Amino acid sequence: MGQHVTDKSCECVAAAREQVEEVAFASRNVFENEPDGRLAERRARLADPGFENARIVSAGSEATETLINMTRQLAVVRGQGTRWTVPSPNPSYHGTSLGAVAVTGAPDSEAICPPVRRIMPKALRSLSYRVPEYVTDSYADHGANVLEQLTLDEGKESIPSLILEPVGGLATGGLVGTAGFYKALRDICDRNGFPLYVRRADA
Template sequence: MSDKYETLKRMDHTHVWHPFTQMQEWMGEDPCIIAGGEGSYLIDVDGNRYLDGVSSLWCNLFGHRRPELDQALKAQTDRIAHSTFLGLSHVPGIELAARLAAMAPAGLTRVFYSDSGATAVEVALKLAVQYWQLLGQTQRTLFARLEESYHGDTVGAMSVGYSDLFHHFHRDLLFPALAVKPPHAYQREQGLSEAEAMERSVAEARDTVGREKDRLAAFIMEPVMQGAAGMWPQPAGYVKAIRDICKENGVLFIADEVATGFGHTGRMWACEHDGVSPDLMCVGKGITGGYLPLAATFATEEIFAAFLGEYGEFKSFFHGHTYTGNPLACAVALAGLDIFEREALMEKVPAKIASLEERLGNDVLTLPHVREIRRRGFMTGMELVKDKERGERYDPDVRIANQVVLEARRRGVIVRPLGDTLIMLPPLTISDAELATLVEVVRDSIRHVTERS
């Protein structure tokens, strides 16, 4: 390792506190320190290259250092880097809102910017509650959610995405939310078939929402794929069933498309698979192609209209962040939407997904310690077990997926662990040769680690 690496490592170990990381462990390891990127690859300070198999936490859509995005960023810095969206507007913020509204599911005409997926969720929750207050239904402050959902790490987002493992220290800070078991939980816990599990989950949602319809502000869910809890796909028709239950009971439906949006499930929005339009929709991650922190909450004109009135009525949505709608981020996002259009990206995605499916089926699912592959589009979770026949899990202390992640990194590929599940979500523009390398390295790393564990 170079002197530069050693110096940076010492500084990191002395001063940095990394997210979702046991720092005691981290400080005993050699971190991978990224200094550059090129296409689907990350490059560390010593020049080693790694295929970015998780698209830098699911946000890089078009590869690193895309000339068009670099150029849009530079051009915007020649104009202005930042001016506030409070009391002023700006060119890229306006243009992006119009472009996003034009491509959003039907009826989502308004765009409220923020800076991360979690803040987009906070905005949706606060909009939903205030909407009902403005309509005089002041008792509607409750949310329904899916078990094992993830909506971010701010207090409101944690409240609707509660995970005992991650959030129990902050439990007293959270507001209550009604949890509905998603189909995968019924399958897993009660051994039901997919159809039976779907039926049970929908029935539970119907009961819960029906019983509490006068107190519920909204139902929030990650449509089609519950990502961060371990890649748990929902059966076709599930999103529509929940949406319909909300409609029947007059409850708002919030789709959190922070992970699923911008093509990750094979459609631009996961809601499209079921032909569903939410009342509120949260997006983030890929909105700037993985360049800059930007997020947005979409709302219908009906919700927007409830907030209109004379200033003195104080109906305004008193919410905002300093960098809300940052012009650099908006300019890059616009360039990203141009790439979607110019390259007809969504038309090319099905072939890549088919190739990914075939490779995973042939090379990975056939391995003796891979229990199942859970996938929708590019969003992929590969669950590892000690004994496939008996479904026996590895001892958690073995940290099997983490071992595979480290082995894959040694072989030049970045993937992530989630418990015993390996997570993969490559950039939309990954080439077929790169996809082949990604799957081969994952296969070889799983084989290598499981043969000696």
């Protein structure tokens, strides 16, 4: 709750104290109070059709962990218990918790995971500058082909979702891929029966 609060004014401290004192329910997965509920309802009203639900989390790492957990739970409920491998484009950044690092495309971070957490497979992401041995569009096509092959290698029945960071953050400094690349990823997900999750509010 206090992670993004840099102003230590009495107003901020008082608001935080009031919310903590009025927590309706808390467990290892859920923290709920009235202001939290109002914020979720407001965000849902402002969102486009199809995005009427919201879950408030503390930061990007928790958002990624929540996404992985929900993805896995959805697969199990649907009778698709073999789906557990969550690929993502590389490079990318999804957080610092073990689950987030597992889907992040950063070798230095990945080195800390084994044997605690399995590193998830990575595909290439679309680059808009410093494209190695390709022009931008052909490299985007190449990245989509790599993901298609990864899906075949892992087995589409083992993949519950693909996590995408469309606007690069820490890993790429604001990198934006091509529209064709994003459409290709969407098509691959649709063809193979798993959802595409877009992670980052700045997208």
